[in-house]
Amino acid sequence: MSSTPPSRRELRDRKAERIESKPRRRRRTWPWIVGGVFLLLVVLAVAGGIIGKQVYDKAMSARGHLETAMTGVQQVQKSVLAGDLDAAAKSSSVVSAQTAAAVAATKGWQWDFAEKLPMVGSNLSAVRTVAEVTDGLATDVVRPAASVKLSDLNIAGGRIDPAAITALSKTFESVDAGIQKATAALRKVDKAQLVGQVADGVTKLDTELTKLKPTMSTAREVLSVLPDALGAKGPRTYLLMFQGNSEARSLGGNAAQFLPITVDNGTITRGTVVSSSDFKHQGSPDPVVDLDPQAVNIFGDKIGRYTPDFTMVPNLPDAVRILRAWWARDIGTNIDAVLSIDPVTLSYILEATGPVTLATGDQLTAQNAVPLLLNEVYSRYPTGVEQDAFFASAADTIFDAVTSGKASPVKLIQSLFRASDEGRLLYLSNDPQQTQLVDNSRMSGIMPATDKEQSVLGVYLNDNTGSKKSYYLDMKIDACRTDQVVKGTMTLTSNLTEEAAGQLPPYITGPYFAAGDISSFAVFYGPAGGSLSSITIDGQPANILSQGEHLGRPVVKIEVFHHFAETHTVNVEFTAPGPGGPLKVWTTPMSRATPTTVEPTCK
Structure with a gap:
C-alpha cells in the first residue's frame, strides 16, 4: 500500500518535536557570579588602597607640619626670652601656618570615611584631635605669648609700670584659658583604643600641657x-628681712637686718636700714607678745624675748607675729608684708645683676657674696658698728642694682624661684589674695596641716653657741616613708679645723664656747598626726632636750656637738597614722x- 511522502512542513514539525523531547542543557551562571564578586572585591581593594594611601599621605603630611610647628614654638620661646618680638612674631606666623596645614590634612571625605572604620578609625580621630588641639594652641597660646614684652617686668629708674603689668596679666589670662581648653580636648581621647605610636603622641602632648598648666x-x-x-591703689610698705645663715635658725638664721621699702604706683623707695641693735628691749623678762605654749615647750620663751631668736619657730606666720610686736614697740612704722631672704639668695640675684661695688670699696659678686657676707666681714670689720655699716651698704647697693633695671628680668625671676624652692625666700602679706598665692608652697614658710597631699619631714637647726660658726656646718639628709613609718637620717659635718679655729675673730667664735666647738640644737618634725618612735646619734640613744606636739606634728629636739672638724649622724623614726x-x-x-635624698619606701 502506497503512502504519500511527508511534506516539508511536516518534516520541520517532526524535527522540532524531537528536539523538544530531549532534556535542555543548563547555562553555567556561577562563574559569572563569582567572577563579578571577585572583580568587585578587586575594584574595592584597589579603591581602598587608593583611599588608604591618600589617608596615609595625609597623616604623614599632618605629622610633618606638626613637627615643623613644634620647632617654631621653640623659636618663639627663645625670641621672647631674648626680647626679640619681631622674630617671635615671625616664628608665631610659621607655627600658625603649619598647624593650619596639619588640620587641613585631616579633612576630606577620604579621612572622614577612614575614621568610621574599625581599629584604624579611632587612631585617625586621635591624629585629627591632636592637629586641632595644636592649631588651637597656636592661636590661643603661641600667638599671644609671642607678643609678651618681658621688659614690662623691668624695674627702671626705681619704677615698674602697674599699667603694663595689667596688660601683661590679660595676655596670660588668654594663654591660661587656651591651655585649659586644649587639655580638656585631649582628655576626651580614649587612648585604650590607640596603637602605641599614636597613644604615645597623645600622651606626650597631654603631659607637656599638664606640666605647663x-x-x-x-x-x-x-x-x-x-x-x-x-x-596701684595706694602705697604699700614691705619689710625686707635678712637672715644670716652663719647663726642658724629654723627659718634660716639670725634676722639682724631689716630694710623697709615703700611702693606707690610702681615707684619704689627704700627706707632706713634697721638692725637688731635698734630694738631696745632685748632680754626683757616678759615676751614681747603672747607665745604659743607648744612652741615655748620646744624652743623656750626666748623666741619672744630676743629678736635673734624669733626665727627659731619654723612657721613664718608665728615668727612674723613676734616680729611685728617688736616693730610696733620699737620702730612704730606700718608694715603690709614681710619678705625674708638670705645671703645665698643675694648671690643668686647677683647672677642676674652682675657684680656691684659697695660704698666700703668691697665688690660683691655671685661667687663671693656668701663667704663675704657670712664670714669674712667679721674679720675685715671687727666692730658691730662697722659691720652694720657694711651690711647697710650691701643692702642699699643691691637694691639699687635691682631697681635700676640692671638685672635681666628672666634671670632675676629664675633666681627668685630658685631661692623659693630652697626655702630661702619667704613671704607673708596681710593681703588675702597675695597670701593665697603662696599657700601650700615652700615660700609660705608653713608646713602642710596634713600629710594627705604631701608628707613632710621637718629637719631644723638652731645655733646654741651664740656665734657665727654655723657657717662651718654642712648638712645632708636621707628620708623615706611608708604607710606606717617616716624615717630620716641627718648627717651634720663641721669643716672647722683646729688651725682655722685659732684664727677666728671673737665675733665669730662667740663668748660661750671654745673656738673649735659648735653646739647646735637639731629639731625634727614628724608626720601630721604621728608620734616619735626613736632617735639616735652616732648609733646611741640621743639625749632628748624637749619633745611634744607643735603645728599638729610630733617634735623632738636634741643637741649635736662638734669639736673641730668631725661628723655626726642622727637617725629619727616616727610612726605615721x-x-x-x-x-x-x-x-x-x-x-x-x-x-637631700627621699626614697618612696623604707628598707
Whole structure:
C-alpha cells in the first residue's frame, strides 16, 4: 500500500518535536557570579588602597607640619626670652601656618570615611584631635605669648609700670584659658583604643600641657595681684628681712637686718636700714607678745624675748607675729608684708645683676657674696658698728642694682624661684589674695596641716653657741616613708679645723664656747598626726632636750656637738597614722646647699 511522502512542513514539525523531547542543557551562571564578586572585591581593594594611601599621605603630611610647628614654638620661646618680638612674631606666623596645614590634612571625605572604620578609625580621630588641639594652641597660646614684652617686668629708674603689668596679666589670662581648653580636648581621647605610636603622641602632648598648666596659672595669678602690690591703689610698705645663715635658725638664721621699702604706683623707695641693735628691749623678762605654749615647750620663751631668736619657730606666720610686736614697740612704722631672704639668695640675684661695688670699696659678686657676707666681714670689720655699716651698704647697693633695671628680668625671676624652692625666700602679706598665692608652697614658710597631699619631714637647726660658726656646718639628709613609718637620717659635718679655729675673730667664735666647738640644737618634725618612735646619734640613744606636739606634728629636739672638724649622724623614726602624699623634706637653709635624698619606701 502506497503512502504519500511527508511534506516539508511536516518534516520541520517532526524535527522540532524531537528536539523538544530531549532534556535542555543548563547555562553555567556561577562563574559569572563569582567572577563579578571577585572583580568587585578587586575594584574595592584597589579603591581602598587608593583611599588608604591618600589617608596615609595625609597623616604623614599632618605629622610633618606638626613637627615643623613644634620647632617654631621653640623659636618663639627663645625670641621672647631674648626680647626679640619681631622674630617671635615671625616664628608665631610659621607655627600658625603649619598647624593650619596639619588640620587641613585631616579633612576630606577620604579621612572622614577612614575614621568610621574599625581599629584604624579611632587612631585617625586621635591624629585629627591632636592637629586641632595644636592649631588651637597656636592661636590661643603661641600667638599671644609671642607678643609678651618681658621688659614690662623691668624695674627702671626705681619704677615698674602697674599699667603694663595689667596688660601683661590679660595676655596670660588668654594663654591660661587656651591651655585649659586644649587639655580638656585631649582628655576626651580614649587612648585604650590607640596603637602605641599614636597613644604615645597623645600622651606626650597631654603631659607637656599638664606640666605647663600650673606654671601658667601661677603666672596669671601673680600678675593679677601685682598691680595692687605695686601700689596701684595706694602705697604699700614691705619689710625686707635678712637672715644670716652663719647663726642658724629654723627659718634660716639670725634676722639682724631689716630694710623697709615703700611702693606707690610702681615707684619704689627704700627706707632706713634697721638692725637688731635698734630694738631696745632685748632680754626683757616678759615676751614681747603672747607665745604659743607648744612652741615655748620646744624652743623656750626666748623666741619672744630676743629678736635673734624669733626665727627659731619654723612657721613664718608665728615668727612674723613676734616680729611685728617688736616693730610696733620699737620702730612704730606700718608694715603690709614681710619678705625674708638670705645671703645665698643675694648671690643668686647677683647672677642676674652682675657684680656691684659697695660704698666700703668691697665688690660683691655671685661667687663671693656668701663667704663675704657670712664670714669674712667679721674679720675685715671687727666692730658691730662697722659691720652694720657694711651690711647697710650691701643692702642699699643691691637694691639699687635691682631697681635700676640692671638685672635681666628672666634671670632675676629664675633666681627668685630658685631661692623659693630652697626655702630661702619667704613671704607673708596681710593681703588675702597675695597670701593665697603662696599657700601650700615652700615660700609660705608653713608646713602642710596634713600629710594627705604631701608628707613632710621637718629637719631644723638652731645655733646654741651664740656665734657665727654655723657657717662651718654642712648638712645632708636621707628620708623615706611608708604607710606606717617616716624615717630620716641627718648627717651634720663641721669643716672647722683646729688651725682655722685659732684664727677666728671673737665675733665669730662667740663668748660661750671654745673656738673649735659648735653646739647646735637639731629639731625634727614628724608626720601630721604621728608620734616619735626613736632617735639616735652616732648609733646611741640621743639625749632628748624637749619633745611634744607643735603645728599638729610630733617634735623632738636634741643637741649635736662638734669639736673641730668631725661628723655626726642622727637617725629619727616616727610612726605615721596611715597613707600620705609623696614625702618632702623641709629643712633650715644653710650657707651651702643641703643634699637631700627621699626614697618612696623604707628598707
